[in-house]
């Protein structure tokens with residue numbers, strides 16, 4: 001890497017309409033702070049782009065000065081690849097516009113938009129598309145890895161609703177990608193992460209959406225977990241696609257609807273989302289409550305945008321995080337036993353075991369239709385190891401890894417790149433399964449020098465052989 005001189009940075013500033021931030025600038029530390037506080041990287045330069053036209057200049061500058069290049073969307077990826085140590089980070093935080101066309105039910109979205117930005121703009125027109133469950137997540141990284149949330153059973157993954165994108169390639173060229181234009185690249189970015197270029201605009205298909213949904217939490221004591229998970233398994237096989245129920249096992253937070261003596265105790269929570277009428281939601285909920293003896297519930301009609309933010313208080317930035325996840329086709333009895341055995345030793349009050357259902361429309365799509373290939377996955381189990389102090393790193397990471405190893409025998413073998421930590425590069429081929437070979441050859445075509453490697457990296461063929 002060539003040392004970056006002040007004159008180089010001054011030259012870069014002249015070509016960029018946005019801001020170029022260097023370590024001596026007063027807001028440098030703020031600009032390099034991302035969601036997972038374990039990541040403490042110091043880029044040589046942060047380019048806060050103001051328009052798509054800034055991006056090719058930043059890409060060419062990184063190439064010319066042999067700077068490691070990273071792209072910062074919402075800054076949520078657990079691995080922290082959005083920052084490049086001593087490199088150049090393209091930061092989209094000032095490009096968050098969402099433009100909705102109500103006629104065609106489409107949204108054009110700038111890559112710095114958060115899920116909250118997206119939901120607010122689309123819901124204003126009674127429209128939505130599947131995204132994730134934490135509103136501060138970036139739409140860019142979420143989409144490029146696949147993207148799933150409460151609406152996924154009904155409308156598929158986020159990528160299944162992506163119509164086109166604009167992307168700046170390693171050469172600094174801007175291409176439009178869709179089913180009809182540069183369709184190979186369009187295939188690759190639907191799951192291939194940031195491997196193929198810098199996306200400057202996404203275009204999504206939207207769906208009619210009720211402003212209010214029936215949603216909330218039913219909380220049971222942990223002692224009932226095994227029984228509840230078994231009933232959940234049977235129920236979820238035939239549940240309507242408008243209903244999505246996820247399981248969370250953790251220490252009870254001090255939620256106002258829970259008795260105070262239950263705060264801090266281990267619980268199993270059913271997080272319920274129903275995109276339908278209050279009457280039907282209520283009867284489905286009554287059935288779910290019968291799975292055990294709830295210690296509290298808080299459920300009813302609420303604005304969809306409110307439910308999309310319901311988990312934000314538990315997923316705040318600034319904590320230390322280490323996550324591990326597997327995909328599953330089914331929930332075997334042995335998986336239930338293993339989850340519960342490990343839950344009993346959960347290492348911190350903030351750590352949670354989360355089991356989400358993605359069973360539905362996404363399973364009907366062929367595995368080779370997009371780079372994301374886990375079309376057989378019906379559930380994702382993700383342990384969110386979360387803690388406050390660096391001295392707990394070893395203990396918490398070790399617990400997450402043990403959980404991961406113990407649940408592996410029951411997993412479907414794929415992986416979700418959006419949940420992979422930085423030490424999981426060996427899982428990248430299995431994450432893409434039979435699609436991996438095609439991705440390697442497209443990487444060779446579009447980024448033979450592997451300029452875009454700050455991601456769950458697909459290494460181009462000749463480099464992979466070295």
Ligand SMILES: Cc1cc2nc3c(=O)[nH]c(=O)nc-3n(C[C@H](O)[C@H](O)[C@H](O)COP(=O)(O)OP(=O)(O)OC[C@H]3O[C@@H](n4cnc5c(N)ncnc54)[C@H](O)[C@@H]3O)c2cc1C
Pocket residue numbers: 035071072073074075076077078080081082083092111131132133134136137138139140141142143144145146147148149193194195197198199200315418419454455456
């Ligand atoms: C609290 C929390 C909740 C989550 N919930 C869900 C969920 O419900 N569903 C789900 O599917 N996932 C979920 N995720 C995972 C999430 O999808 C990934 O972390 C995703 O990468 C976040 O995107 P981002 O833009 O915020 O991340 P960033 O860290 O900014 O980006 C991640 C990577 O994406 C690439 N990238 C970002 N922007 C661009 C761009 N414009 N062009 C090219 N490459 C780019 C880069 O390689 C970058 O390193 C969650 C994560 C967190 C931390």
